[in-house]
Amino acid sequence: MSSKSLPKFKLRGLILVLAVFSVLITLGNSFYATYEVQRSLLINNTLEANRVYAAKLAEVTDVFLDMAQDRLAYSAEMLSDQMHSEAGLVAEVRRLQEPTNTFNSVVVVNDKARVLAVSPEALGLSGETLHSRQARLSIAARAPVITDPFISAAGNYLISLSHPIFAANGEYLGYIAGSIYLQQKNILNDILGKHYYQDGSYLYVVDRNKTLIYHPNPERIGQRIEHNPAIDEVIAGNEGAYRVTNSQGVAMLAGFAPVTNAGWGVVAQRPNTMTLAGLDGHIIKVFLKSLPLVLLTLLGIWLSALLISRPLWQLASGTRQIDNTPLNNAQINNRTTQDNISHINSWYFEAAQLKRAIIKSMGLLNDKISQLHSDSHTDAMTELLNRRAMTQVLDSYQQAHTPFSVITLDIDLFKRINDTYGHDVGDEVIKKLAQLMRLQARKEDQLCRSGGEEFMIFLPNTSQDTAVRVAERLRELIAATDIPTVGTITVSLGVGHWSGADSATSINDTLKLADQALYQAKQQGRNQTVAL
Ligand SMILES: Nc1nc2c(ncn2[C@@H]2O[C@H](COP(=O)(O)OP(=O)(O)OP(=O)(O)O)[C@@H](O)[C@H]2O)c(=O)[nH]1
Structure with a gap:
C-alpha cells in the first residue's frame, strides 16, 4: 500500500485519543479495583459477622440448654421421694411448665415408661405408656438426654430434654422430661427469632442429623438439608464461614457454630445480593464524586494536546505552502x-x-x-546576461512600454587573435571586454553576451544620441585599454532605438536595425559606431 492511500491522522487527534483512552482505562481499572476490594471487604466482613453471630447464638442456646437441664435436674431431685404422690408430681410439672415458656410440656415418666404426671393436662397423656424410641432412650440412658426431633404421642413435633430420677438409695425411678415443640412458639423461637434481621439475614438451627429444628419459616422445620458444606462442617463441631447456595438456589454468606451440648449447629446467613446491594450505589457515588476531576483532567488533556500539536501543526501548514x-x-x-x-x-x-x-x-x-x-540567466564566462535573460529584459520593456536604446558590439578581427594567441587568450580578451563594459554601464543598463564575441547593451529611457555617445565612449575606452599578450583591440558598434508603445518599429526590428548598423560599421572599416 502506498503512503498516499494511508489515512492521515492529525497529531492532536492522536494525542487526544491516546490520552482519553488512557484516562478511561485507568478510571475503569480503578473503579473495577475499588469495586472488587469493596466487594471482597463486604463479603469477608459479612462472613465474619455471621460467624461471630452464629457463635454467639450457639453459646446462648448452649446456656439455655444448660439452664433447662439444671431445672430438670432440680425437679428430678425434688421428685426422688415423691414418685408416689400424684399431687406432688402434678404440682412439680406445672411449676416447671406453666410460669415460664422454657418447655411447651413437661412429663414425669416412671421406669416402665408410664406417664405419671403431665403439664399441660390437656395432652391427655396421664396414665399412658410411652412407646416412642426417645422414651426408651431416656429410660435406658439413665442420664440427661437431649433427643433428636420426633413426633410425640400427642402428635407434636418436638425435641425432649430429660433427666433421670433416682431414689435416695440410688434406685432408678424414671425421668422427668421437658419438651420443646419445634413448630409452635417456644423458647428457641424467643431466643433465636428476635434476632431475625429485616435485611434478608436469618438463622436456622439443625440437629446432628442435619434436620432443621429452628427456621424463621416454620414450614421448613423438620426438613433435612443436604449438600451444604456449612452444615457438614458445623455438625462436625466446627465453627467458621462459607459462601454457600441455599436450598432455593440463592447464594448466601453463611457463618456457623456448633451447639456443643446438643450436637446442633447454628447457621446465620445473608444473601449475597443483599450484602452487595449498596455497593453499586456506592460505586456510582464514587464515580459522580470523581466526575468533576475527570472532566477537568480531560479538559487539561485537550488543552495539552492543543499546545503540543500546535507548533507541529503550524510547521506542517507552513511547509504545505511550499507544496502549493x-x-x-x-x-x-x-x-x-x-x-x-x-x-x-x-x-x-x-x-x-x-x-x-x-x-x-x-x-x-x-x-x-x-x-x-x-x-x-548568466553567461558563465563573462557573468553578463545570456540570451534567455535578454529575452526577459526585452519582455519587461515591452510590458512596461519602456523606451530604450540598444548598442550591439563586436570585436574586430577576433578570429585573428584566436589564431595568433590561441583560444585561451581569446577568452581572456572576451572577459576583459565584459569588464570594460561593466565599468562604463549605469546601474539600470543591462549588459548581455548575445554570441561568441558579440555583445549587447540595453539602455532604458535613453535617447539614440545619448546611446551613440555611450557607444563611442566605450569604443574609445576599449581601444585605449592595453590587454596582456594581445595589446590593444578595437570594437565596432551599431546603435538602435525603440521609442516605446507608439514606436513605428517592433523591438525585434529595432534589434535587427542595430545589427545592420553594426554590420555597416564593420563595412565602413571597423572601430567605429553607426546608428540607424
Ligand atoms: N576564444 C574564443 N573565441 C571565440 C569565442 N566565440 C567565438 N569565437 C571566435 O570568434 C571568431 C569570430 O570571427 P569572425 O566571425 O570571422 O569575425 P572576426 O574575425 O571578428 O572579424 P570581423 O567580425 O569581421 O571583424 C571566430 O573565430 C570564433 O571561433 C569564444 O568564446 N572564445
Whole structure:
C-alpha cells in the first residue's frame, strides 16, 4: 500500500485519543479495583459477622440448654421421694411448665415408661405408656438426654430434654422430661427469632442429623438439608464461614457454630445480593464524586494536546505552502514561508529542532534556487546576461512600454587573435571586454553576451544620441585599454532605438536595425559606431 492511500491522522487527534483512552482505562481499572476490594471487604466482613453471630447464638442456646437441664435436674431431685404422690408430681410439672415458656410440656415418666404426671393436662397423656424410641432412650440412658426431633404421642413435633430420677438409695425411678415443640412458639423461637434481621439475614438451627429444628419459616422445620458444606462442617463441631447456595438456589454468606451440648449447629446467613446491594450505589457515588476531576483532567488533556500539536501543526501548514508554490515563484514564496515559520512559537525541544531544521533547509533551498536562477540567466564566462535573460529584459520593456536604446558590439578581427594567441587568450580578451563594459554601464543598463564575441547593451529611457555617445565612449575606452599578450583591440558598434508603445518599429526590428548598423560599421572599416 502506498503512503498516499494511508489515512492521515492529525497529531492532536492522536494525542487526544491516546490520552482519553488512557484516562478511561485507568478510571475503569480503578473503579473495577475499588469495586472488587469493596466487594471482597463486604463479603469477608459479612462472613465474619455471621460467624461471630452464629457463635454467639450457639453459646446462648448452649446456656439455655444448660439452664433447662439444671431445672430438670432440680425437679428430678425434688421428685426422688415423691414418685408416689400424684399431687406432688402434678404440682412439680406445672411449676416447671406453666410460669415460664422454657418447655411447651413437661412429663414425669416412671421406669416402665408410664406417664405419671403431665403439664399441660390437656395432652391427655396421664396414665399412658410411652412407646416412642426417645422414651426408651431416656429410660435406658439413665442420664440427661437431649433427643433428636420426633413426633410425640400427642402428635407434636418436638425435641425432649430429660433427666433421670433416682431414689435416695440410688434406685432408678424414671425421668422427668421437658419438651420443646419445634413448630409452635417456644423458647428457641424467643431466643433465636428476635434476632431475625429485616435485611434478608436469618438463622436456622439443625440437629446432628442435619434436620432443621429452628427456621424463621416454620414450614421448613423438620426438613433435612443436604449438600451444604456449612452444615457438614458445623455438625462436625466446627465453627467458621462459607459462601454457600441455599436450598432455593440463592447464594448466601453463611457463618456457623456448633451447639456443643446438643450436637446442633447454628447457621446465620445473608444473601449475597443483599450484602452487595449498596455497593453499586456506592460505586456510582464514587464515580459522580470523581466526575468533576475527570472532566477537568480531560479538559487539561485537550488543552495539552492543543499546545503540543500546535507548533507541529503550524510547521506542517507552513511547509504545505511550499507544496502549493509554482516553481517560478518558489524563491519569493519560500522566503515568506521561511519568515512565517520563524515566527512559530516552538516551545518544546523537538518542535524547536524541527523548526530550525526546516528554516535551515529552506535557506539552503533558496540559495540553491538563486544559484540555479542566476546560472540559467548568466553567461558563465563573462557573468553578463545570456540570451534567455535578454529575452526577459526585452519582455519587461515591452510590458512596461519602456523606451530604450540598444548598442550591439563586436570585436574586430577576433578570429585573428584566436589564431595568433590561441583560444585561451581569446577568452581572456572576451572577459576583459565584459569588464570594460561593466565599468562604463549605469546601474539600470543591462549588459548581455548575445554570441561568441558579440555583445549587447540595453539602455532604458535613453535617447539614440545619448546611446551613440555611450557607444563611442566605450569604443574609445576599449581601444585605449592595453590587454596582456594581445595589446590593444578595437570594437565596432551599431546603435538602435525603440521609442516605446507608439514606436513605428517592433523591438525585434529595432534589434535587427542595430545589427545592420553594426554590420555597416564593420563595412565602413571597423572601430567605429553607426546608428540607424
Ligand atoms: N576564444 C574564443 N573565441 C571565440 C569565442 N566565440 C567565438 N569565437 C571566435 O570568434 C571568431 C569570430 O570571427 P569572425 O566571425 O570571422 O569575425 P572576426 O574575425 O571578428 O572579424 P570581423 O567580425 O569581421 O571583424 C571566430 O573565430 C570564433 O571561433 C569564444 O568564446 N572564445
